[in-house]
Amino acid sequence: MNGDSKAMTAEIMRVKDESVTLLEVAVIAAQDQLVENLVKLLPRNCDDLIFRRALCNAARGGRLRMVKVLVKKIDADYESIALALSTAISWAPTQKEVIWYLVKHTSSLDDDTMSSLIMAGHLDIVFYLNLQRGGSETTKELDRSLRYLAPMMSYFRSRARLSFWEKSIYNCIPKCLVYMSFGNSKAMKMARAPFVRRIVESKMRHEWLIAYGNLALIKKMTTMETPKILEFLLTSDIVLDAASLGISEFVKLCLEYFPELMWEKNFTKELIKEVVKGRHVELFRLVNAHSTTPYLNDDERCDLIEAVVEWSPGCVSADASGAAFLTQRELQWFKVVEDMSDPSLKSLKFKVLKVEDRSDPSFKSMKLEETKKRRGKTYWEVFVEQRQDLLKEAGQWMKDTSSSCSFVATLIITVAFAAAFTVPGGNHNKTGRPIFLHKDSFIIFAIADALALFSSATATLMFLAILTSRYEIESFLHSLPSKMILGLTFLFLSLAFMLVAFGSALTIVLSERLPWIYIPITLLAAFPVILSVILRFPLYVEMVESTYWPPLYRPMKIWK
Secondary structure: OOOOHHHHOOEEEEEOOEEEEHHHHHHHOOOHHHHHHHHHHOOOOOOHHHHHHHHHHHHHOOOHHHHHHHHHHOOOOHHHHHHHHHHHHHHOOOOHHHHHHHHHOOOOOOHHHHHHHHHOOOHHHHHHHHHHOOOOOOHHHHHHHHHHHOOOHHHOHHHOOOOHHHHHHHHHOOHHHHHHOOOOHHHHHHOOOHHHHHHHHHHHHHHHHHHHHHHHHHHHHHHOOHHHHHHHHHHHOHHHHHHHHOOHHHHHHHHHHOHHHHHOHHHHHHHHHHHHHHOOHHHHHHHHHOOOHHHOOHHHHHHHHHHHHOOOHHHOOOOOOOHHHHHHHHHHHHHHHHHHOOHHHHOOEOOOOOOOOOOOHHHHOOOOOOHHHHOOOEHHHHHHHHOHHHHHHHHHHHHHHHHHHHHHHHHHHHHHHHHHHOOOOOEOOOOOOEOOOOOHHHHHHHHHHHHHHHHHHHHHHHHHHHHOOOOOHHHHOOHHHHHHHHHHHHHHHHHHHHHHHHHHHHHHHHOOOOOOOHHHHHHHHHHHHHHHHHHHHHHHHHHHHHHHOOHHHOOOOOOO
8 A cells, every 4th residue: 555545545345326435344354463554654643434334343353452543533423433332332231341442532421321331230330420420310311220120130130041160150249340340441360261251251240230229229319308219119110120030139128228218018919919929039038127027908818819829930940940949939938928918818619700891901810810719718728729730740850750760879889888898909718708808998997888878878768758659749848958958968978988999999909010009099980979969959958958958938038
């Protein structure tokens, strides 16, 4: 080009009747170095449209290096930078570094861009802009911000679907790392691995969302009187909408600043009903912590128990690993709500009106729906009847799991029993005693082999008890899960003891020739144990927690 600006800005091709220059082609082709060289050669008084289109394309592709070069070239053109920012939010919402850079070089943002930042989950950037503006939001802007927060399910911790190991990493991430990212996108480089980086970004969204919610409510308290705020929260239904979605953080935040909400009887009734209907455990604990359930009348308690009895796809929890756990949780919900209700409700039967008014909105309610089938049945009978398909799936899962595990346990019994009579090194011909009886490794072998035999035999008995069970629905609450937990525990122990016995046997045989052989044997024997822990430990922990310390029964402290 030899520095010829006309040649560099000339049309080299057309796409849909639009001319495309060399600079745009270099941006689209992700040629960072070429873009830098072209921008340096192009004069500042060049056509602004060329720079604007190039900047928007670079922002769309998340090319931070290109964006920096182009922004420096058109530093005073805030309109082009704002357009590029909107493009980046729409087309590359995960490119936080690019969005941060463009925000810092923008004089002001309109309401649509701020709303887009909130919906894209960049609450730290919104928080930064809020501080830059000195908290000058109007009441209308604050109301809009709160309305945006409620439906953002995936940005709240309570609705983030993290696996067991992802939750473990999530809890280990210090909050200082999250707040270090405030105004500094380079802090994210501390988490290089994509797997860890995704979890760090998730925690960032969660923490900044809570921080922004706190800020919005505090500012609302300083700009409005409490009765008006309560009226807004009650009439807008944003708290009830958040409760129906299971967003416990937002509901807890509102109740922390405005506990007077729980004094509104209609609001409390609808809140508890939404919580029970959606099976939201954390919200149920929160409502119980406010001690509102004792003040419900009999009709409201009947509505609650009907919400528990009713079965719908919305009852399926994303955290439940299978039908057996789901059945157990449904039973726990029924028992909890039943304990909250009057004892007479246990024997209360469904009643229907003799004349059914189809114009009545309550005609489609549970009391009047399929009345012939439910007439004269108790709540428990309808509860069981509604979950027959779920009960079959849960029973089949128990059978399949027990059959597979009992097969493995039987194999371990066979191996351990045979190893007891064919000891490594053999026996003396005269005395019949093992040749390596005086070695420490032989004692380890004998103890490990015996423990493997006893553990696998116990596991087999537990699994046989499950296989021969009647699979009544109440047995899924404690009986069957407890047997499965014991069976899996002893199966894991028998596997570990069997590997110890195998390793000690090899050490006995090869120690004379290779004294260091116990080191690789120990490492190799540990591999199956570690693999088993990785694969089975999350399920095991969930089963133990759900059976012996279910979250539904845990008290919550609302004031710390």
